[in-house]
Each structure stands twice: as structure tokens, then as C-alpha cells.
Amino acid sequence: MGLTIVVERTTxxxxxxxxxxxxxxKYFTDHMFIxxxxxxxxxxxxxxxxxxxxxxxxxxxxxxxGQTVFEGMKAYRTPKGQILMFRPYKNLQRLNRSNARLSIPSLDEGLVMEALRQLIKVDEDWIPAEQGTSLYIRxxxxxxxxTLGVSPSEQYHFIIILSPVGSYYEEGINPVSIYVESEYVRAVTGGVGNAKTGGNYAAGLKAQQEATxxxxxxxxWLDGVHRKYIEEVGSMNVFFKVGxxxxxxxxxxxxxxxxxxxxxxxxLKHWDIEVEERAISIDELVEAYRSGLLQEAFGTGTAAVISPIGELNWQxxxxxxxxGRTGPVAAKLYDFMTGIQRGAIEDPFGWVVEIK
Incomplete structure (x- = not known):
């Protein structure tokens, strides 16, 4: 785009x-990009x-x-002092898909990546180095x-803020308990459920409060039409090991x-573990549990990485x-993923990007 990023440092x-x-x-660094x-x-x-x-x-x-979208990313400090990001271009591609769904002009992904690099370098002293910590990027x-009127805006701000974080859950890698929602609906096909927009999360607050x-x-969440097919957890995608x-x-x-x-x-495919992406009903899951085939479940997301599920409450x-313990697949995934992200394990996929 030929744009120069101007830097004004705090005093x-x-x-x-x-x-x-x-x-x-909870805490935010000294600078932001806009x-x-x-x-x-x-x-x-x-x-x-x-x-x-x-x-x-x-x-x-x-x-x-409610015309707004966001992303969640992380930067990690390795034991050698390197700063690594995990698949940042994948997040930026999704950001533009969310933009398209919300009628927001697309962003130049190369420019955004350069903005991220410069912002992280300006505030690199904020990146914690301890195990389980990272710099969250929003x-x-x-x-x-x-102006009032239901039409796409003609003006926008694009902003990036940074936050040093510990574990997303107070429980850490210990299994969490999950309430299967049967009354409220978060999203339906054709809506904005596959976009990362604030309205999706606002729609889930009532159910989350009651579960808490x-x-x-x-x-x-179950699907919004049949109310029986599993979709995702409030802040994570979800996986089940069945047989x-x-x-x-x-x-x-x-x-x-x-x-x-x-x-x-x-x-998982790299490890020769069979993975199925398909519709799975809560009834099928309960039957797998009762027959002894449901061995473990876990959520996945940028914030928590891998979150084992120790209990599901269905009606x-x-x-x-x-x-109620962390399963072996979830534990192996967590160790490997966080190892790649922190530079402690060789990255066989070329996922990490060093910020220099």
C-alpha cells in the first residue's frame, strides 16, 4: 500500500x-496501533x-x-530470547473473512503484519518469558x-492492543466443566457465527452467566435449527475422542x-490419528459415553490453546x-503445541514466525 507507519513513543x-x-x-502495554x-x-x-x-x-x-470484528493472536518469548508468533497470517486471513461478512473494507495483510511487528518490538519488554505466559494480541x-441508519459505515478505525497474559483459565491445563446449552441459541448457518464479531459473544453471555x-x-452450544448437533464451546472449538x-x-x-x-x-493426522470432521449430535455423544467409547474431550483456541474437558452436564x-483428569491426547497436544509456540520443540510445519 506504500503507507509509512509513524511511531510516537510514550513518555x-x-x-x-x-x-x-x-x-x-487485565493489563495492557504502553502503546497501540491505529x-x-x-x-x-x-x-x-x-x-x-x-x-x-x-x-x-x-x-x-x-x-x-454492531459493525465490528476482532482477532486473537499471541507472541511468545523463547528461552533463547526470540519472539515468536504462531500462524499469524492465518489469523489475518480470517480477519478479512470476518470483514467481508460484516461489510467492512479489507485490510492489507502485509501492512497489518508489519504493524504487528513494529508494535511488538516497541513493547517487547512487556512480553513475559515464564512457562504458560505470553503476549496476547487483539x-x-x-x-x-x-450517523444513524442501517447501512455499512463509511469510516472505521483498525486498532491493535497488546496484553501480557497468564493462563486463560484459573484451572490452567486442568480439566474444565462444561454445561451443554439447550435453551439459548448463539448462531445459525447463514448468520455471522463463522465471523469473529462481538455480537456472537454478546449472544452467549446470558447462557454463560447461568452456566457460571x-x-x-x-x-x-448446540445448533440453532435442530437443537441437537454440537457446534462449539463459548470461546473454543471442541473435539471428542470416541474409540x-x-x-x-x-x-x-x-x-x-x-x-x-x-x-x-x-x-493429529501427522501422528496418524484418524480425525473426522462431521455433524455429531448430543445424543450420539451421550450414547458413546454410556457405551464406554467416549474417552476424552477438549477445547481448542488461541487463548487457552488446549483445554481438557472433565465433565459435561446434559439436562x-x-x-x-x-x-475428571486430562486425557492423553489432550496432554500430548498441549505439550506439543505450546512447545512449538515457545520454540522448545522443532516446528515440522513452518507455523512459527520470528519477530525481528
Whole structure:
């Protein structure tokens, strides 16, 4: 695009949190990236500036019509001091697919990658090095045109913020408990379920709150038409080991095409473990559990990487998996994936990108 990224460094550095205080998405680094869009002009004025509030008109379309998308990525510091990212171009491709679904102008992926590189280098002192920690990266687009009326905005901000994080779940790699939702619906095929947009998550908050009140970490969603086919967990794709196979719901237009999901499928096939991407009903899953074939389940996502599932609650029946312990497939995947991401294990796929 021929755009130059202007860098304005802060003169008021924040105090960095102690490692044992890191949770998920609580602390933010000294700087952020921002770029503007105007109809007829395109994306312009890319810049790195001190982290700061965003000034928006009350009529900005993002507030009224939810025209926004986001991504989630991570940077890792290796024991040798390298800074690595995991499949960043895959995330940027998905960001543009979300843009297309929400009628947001596409972004130049090369420019965004360069913005990421420069922003991470500016704030590289914020990247923690301890096991289980990382620098979480949140790129997002918001519609900023100040006018009411249901139509795509003619103005946008694209912003990237950074956050040093610990484990996504307080339980860490220990198995989580999941409540299978049968009343509320998150998304349907033809909607925006396969786009990473805020409305999908807002639609899940009520069910998540009720599941939390019952003592469960996440909600497992069923499809919005038949109310019986498994789709995904609130913040993760989901996998089940049934007999000698690993089964995951096929992408059907209402399920997010997870980068970690794709990586896990490729890794399992690399290990000669049979993987099926297909529709799987909750009834089939319960039957597999009762017959002893359902051996383990786990979620996959950028935030948690691999999250073993120790219990599923379906209409009051508690299905305890692998005696509530992390299963061998989930454990192997977690160790291998995090090993690749941190540069401790050789990357056989060329997934990691070093930030220099």
C-alpha cells in the first residue's frame, strides 16, 4: 500500500504487573496501533501511539449496529530470547473473512503484519518469558461514522492492543466443566457465527452467566435449527475422542474456523490419528459415553490453546470424562503445541514466525 507507519513513543511508561498477577486481558502495554478508513480514501494514517482512550461520537455506528470484528493472536518469548508468533497470517486471513461478512473494507495483510511487528518490538519488554505466559494480541475494527441508519459505515478505525497474559483459565491445563446449552441459541448457518464479531459473544453471555452460576466454566452450544448437533464451546472449538477416532464438528457456516482447530487437525493426522470432521449430535455423544467409547474431550483456541474437558452436564446428567483428569491426547497436544509456540520443540510445519 506504500503507507509509512509513524511511531510516537510514550513518555509515561506504565508499571508492569508481577508475573504472579497476570490473568487474561487485565493489563495492557504502553502503546497501540491505529489506522483510519474513509470512503473514497481507503485505509490511511497508520501509526503507533501511546495507549489511550478512543474518542467516538455517540452516533458512531459501532454502538448502534454492531459493525465490528476482532482477532486473537499471541507472541511468545523463547528461552533463547526470540519472539515468536504462531500462524499469524492465518489469523489475518480470517480477519478479512470476518470483514467481508460484516461489510467492512479489507485490510492489507502485509501492512497489518508489519504493524504487528513494529508494535511488538516497541513493547517487547512487556512480553513475559515464564512457562504458560505470553503476549496476547487483539486486532479489531470498529465502525466510526457518526450517523444513524442501517447501512455499512463509511469510516472505521483498525486498532491493535497488546496484553501480557497468564493462563486463560484459573484451572490452567486442568480439566474444565462444561454445561451443554439447550435453551439459548448463539448462531445459525447463514448468520455471522463463522465471523469473529462481538455480537456472537454478546449472544452467549446470558447462557454463560447461568452456566457460571451452576458452577461450570463454559457453555457447549448446540445448533440453532435442530437443537441437537454440537457446534462449539463459548470461546473454543471442541473435539471428542470416541474409540480410536477424534471427532470435531464440521465447519457449517455457524462455527468459527479456529486457527488452533486447524492446527490440531493437522497435528493429529501427522501422528496418524484418524480425525473426522462431521455433524455429531448430543445424543450420539451421550450414547458413546454410556457405551464406554467416549474417552476424552477438549477445547481448542488461541487463548487457552488446549483445554481438557472433565465433565459435561446434559439436562442434569453429569458425564465425567477420563475420571475428571486430562486425557492423553489432550496432554500430548498441549505439550506439543505450546512447545512449538515457545520454540522448545522443532516446528515440522513452518507455523512459527520470528519477530525481528
Amino acid at each position: 509515561a511508561h506504565k508499571a508492569k504487573p508481577a508475573i504472579d498477577q497476570l490473568s487474561f486481558g 489506522m483510519d478508513y474513509d470512503a473514497g480514501k481507503g485505509w490511511h494514517h497508520p501509526r503507533i501511539v501511546p495507549y489511550q482512550p478512543i474518542l467516538l461520537d455517540p452516533a458512531a455506528k459501532v454502538f448502534h449496529y 486486532p479489531f475494527v470498529i465502525a466510526t461514522q457518526a 452460576d451452576k458452577g461450570y466454566s463454559q457453555v457447549l 480410536d477416532k477424534v471427532i470435531t464438528p464440521a465447519l457449517n457456516g455457524s462455527i468459527l474456523d479456529g486457527v488452533t482447530r486447524d492446527s490440531v487437525i493437522r497435528l 442434569g446428567d453429569k458425564l465425567t470424562l477420563n475420571e
